[in-house]
Amino acid sequence: MRHLRFAFVFICLLLTLLIPEPSAQSAHAKSKEEITVSVSVSPASSFHSTLTFRAQHSFVKQLLRAKTVAAYVNPYWVRATLVVHNRYFLYDHDGNLFEKERPLQYMLGANLKQKIEDLVAKVESVHYAKATPWEQVKQTFGRMEYATVIDLETGERFHVQRRAGSRHADVQPLTRTDTQTMKKIYQGKWSWKRRAILVEVNGVYFAASMHGMPHGAGAIAGNDFPGHFCIHFFGSSTHKRKEPDPSHSLMIQKASGSLAANLIGASAEELVGYFLTALHEQDIHSLRMTTDGFPLPDRLAQVASIRKTEMVIPSDEKGPLLLEVPVHLTYFTRNNDERKEKWTFVLHRPVPWDRWRVIAVEL
Structure with a gap:
């Protein structure tokens, strides 16, 4: 009887060593969850690059349970779309994450933000190309x-x-x-x-x-x-x-894929230059990337092309957070009428080390 019991224990031990533990494999598989990241050059673009990643369950849990505050995303400043558990998120060029369907911003820790940044950068490396000389x-x-x-x-x-x-x-x-x-x-x-x-x-x-x-x-x-x-x-x-x-x-x-980074580092005068160049090309998305999302004057829709601009050097009398940039310009309307006008751009930044944003255009 003792020999039979010993043989049974030996066989069970041998099977344990030879057969992989399904419970461990299942636990490892369940610890991974899908995150889908999509990138396009503008919200209206029909051309997207999308990759699905397998992320640790702890990462997804931390993301979904992050503290939220009421906030609205500027749709022209969106960098990527993320889908997690059938919930849609918008990731902007400042590294902020918003829920797409609700006015909520997720307050991300440095580690979580870096992981999202890495995923988005991988998709961007597929979608865009280098600016080779x-x-x-x-x-x-x-x-x-x-x-x-x-x-x-x-x-x-x-x-x-x-x-x-x-x-x-x-x-x-x-x-x-x-x-x-x-x-x-x-x-x-x-x-x-x-x-x-x-x-x-x-x-x-x-x-x-x-x-x-x-x-x-x-x-x-x-x-x-x-x-x-x-x-x-x-x-x-x-x-x-x-x-x-x-x-x-x-x-x-x-x-x-470098436009946003260049806008972030642009001086007030350079940002106005980007605005006018985008307006000349009727690239409304790029133009709106220079602003804080304010309603554009209706008369801008009449501009077909800009022929000449002369920027007046602005003074800093309003301080480092608010600036006016006057511009003399010649442009053609959609009816091919030539007009010469002075426009004044009002720019603002929340703190001296933040980026400038156009907050108004006085025509």
Whole structure:
């Protein structure tokens, strides 16, 4: 009897050593929960990059139980959307987390905030591309090389060939279908307005900017494109000026995901410059990123393009937290009327080390 009992105990011990503990595996699996992070260049963009991560249960528990305070998020300052337990959160460029459906801000500790920052940065590394200098880009994207253009607002893509250009890339759509796709991006009408794009050459992605106006000579037969168009990269310039074009620079910042960081570090005068450049391009989202969300004057909707601006150096008599920046400008309306006016921008920051925000425009 003793021998039988010993044999039974030995067999049970052997099975314990050979068979993995299912309870431990189940506990480990249950300790992980899904967090979905989505990134886009603007709230209205139909092109998103989304990744789902497996996070520790303790992290999710800590997130959902964080203290909340009443607050509203500026929708134009949103950086990413998070989904946890079917609850939607908005993460902004200041590192703040808000509940999407309710006016609540979650007060995050440094450790929790860093973990969310790391997740968002991983998705951004997929969605955006580096602002590689033009001198380096043209070593990869040489003359007669092919590339794919991806529009960051719509996700539409088409193929091009670089035919010329020294200060930037002069390119042409490859086929009639590529031309149709490009024209679709511009709502069926050719335009000089800039757009934030990614340019993929042999598996390498570059942040870039394009306009949508055929001009000059074209040499690809059958593509239905009367000429070529221009793609700018970081540090490239137009045919007429050696300095980078402000509008193309704005779009390259959008395509590299660096626009918000540049706005955070901008002086009051630089922020007004961003506002006016975005208005010239009718990029309302970028324009609104410079503000605190105040209602824009109705007359701004009449501006088709800005021809010239002259900024008056502001005084600091109102102190380090409030500033007025007067600007003399010439612009064209949608009816092609030319107007010369003086606008005064009012800017505010909560504390001297915080970023400036446009809080009013006096026309």
